[in-house]
Amino acid sequence: MSxxxxxxxxxxxxxxxxxxxxxxxxxxxxxxxxGDADHGSNMSRGMSAVAALDPASFxxxxxxxxxxxMTLVSxxxxxxxxxxxxxxxxxxxxxxxxxxxxxxxxxxxxxxxLDGIVARGKASQGDKxxxxxxxxxxxxxxxxxxxxxxxxxSLQAASAAADKGRDATVxxxxxxxxxxxxxxxxxxxxxxxxxxxxLLIDSAARCLA
Ligand code: ADP
Ligand code: MG
Numbered sequence: 001m002s003x004x005x006x007x008x009x010x011x012x013x014x015x016x017x018x019x020x021x022x023x024x025x026x027x028x029x030x031x032x033x034x035g036d037a038d039h040g041s042n043m044s045r046g047m048s049a050v051a052a053l054d055p056a057s058f059x060x061x062x063x064x065x066x067x068x069x070m071t072l073v074s075x076x077x078x079x080x081x082x083x084x085x086x087x088x089x090x091x092x093x094x095x096x097x098x099x100x101x102x103x104x105x106x107x108x109x110x111x112x113x114l115d116g117i118v119a120r121g122k123a124s125q126g127d128k129x130x131x132x133x134x135x136x137x138x139x140x141x142x143x144x145x146x147x148x149x150x151x152x153x154s155l156q157a158a159s160a161a162a163d164k165g166r167d168a169t170v171x172x173x174x175x176x177x178x179x180x181x182x183x184x185x186x187x188x189x190x191x192x193x194x195x196x197x198x199l200l201i202d203s204a205a206r207c208l209a
Contacts, residue, residue, distance in 0.1 A: 002151055002209055004101040006064040010055035012207040013068055017051035019199050020044055030192040034179035038078055039192040046076040046084065065092030079177050080193055083117050083130065090116035101208060103154035107141035110158070114138045121176060128172035128179060128186060130193035133165035137201050152209035159205040162198040169194045 002008065020027075020043045028040030050068045058064040069089030072081050094112040095105060114134050123129040140161035144154035169191035174180045179191065 002101050004061045004095060004098050004105070006055040006058040006061050006098075008101070008208065009061045009064050009068075010053070012204055013047070013053075013064075014051045015207050016200055016203040017047035019203055020047045020196065023196075023199060027192050027196055030190055030195055033189040034174060034182055034186045035192065036178055039080060039196065042076045042078040042080050043084075043196055046072040046081055049075045060098045062092045062096050062098075065089070065095065068092075079121070080130070080196070083121050083193070086116040086120045087113040087134075101151060103141070103145040103149055103151045106151060106154060106208070107138070107145040110134075110138045110141050123176040126172060127175040128169045128191045128194070129174075129176050130191070130197040132169050132172070132191065133162040133194040133197040133201070136161035136165040137197075150209075152205075155201075155205035155209050159198075159202045162201040166190065166194045166198040 024040035024044045026040065027043060028037050031037050031039035049071045053064060053067055053071065055064055058067065065088050069085045069087070069092060072088065073085035075081065076084070090112040091109045094109040114131070117131060117134065121129065121131070123131045125132055125135050137158040140157040141154050144157045149157070167190070170189065171187060173184060174182060174186035174191070179186045
């Protein structure tokens, strides 16, 4: 069992900011293949601003998550900023009470985050976007919670499912975002946003359980 607090969320967000810094060139290289070579720099700019938020200035996890979402919306110019921003805003509006973070609470928050991303970006599964790593992660988290698994087991299942979803984007043809301009030629390349989303869930599995 793990406790949900602004401090716990801050540990996750700071870890993810470090992971993004380490992978910025990789994410930008993926975006160079099917986009405009800025996904790494977009995510770095946004997550550096998020990592600078002081958890002590927030009353609870919800407040920090909402501020992180607003920070991403306002600092990231690309498509990914509003989408990741919406994800964290929805997490913040779902995880309203601190205390124990259970597998059920985590699954419900992830589902709300996914719904927010879909409402905003209109992508379906199979469109070769970050939805393709997040959707299987949400389903794995929901299945784990329903099966009475621990938060740690649920997070690990979600992370493994996100990695598989990310890998599956290689064979997809992009139907949303800049990569969709390439049509058939987008096939054979891993989606950058699906890659950064899998890294976010991997970070959650290391930090939140
Ligand atoms: P931009 O495309 O504006 O340059 P980024 O390069 O930062 O923004 O992000 C690109 C990623 O955003 C894509 O790899 C894809 O995963 C994701 N993306 C783009 N459009 C959508 C959408 N409508 N719904 C979900 N994800 C999207
Ligand atoms: Mg881009």
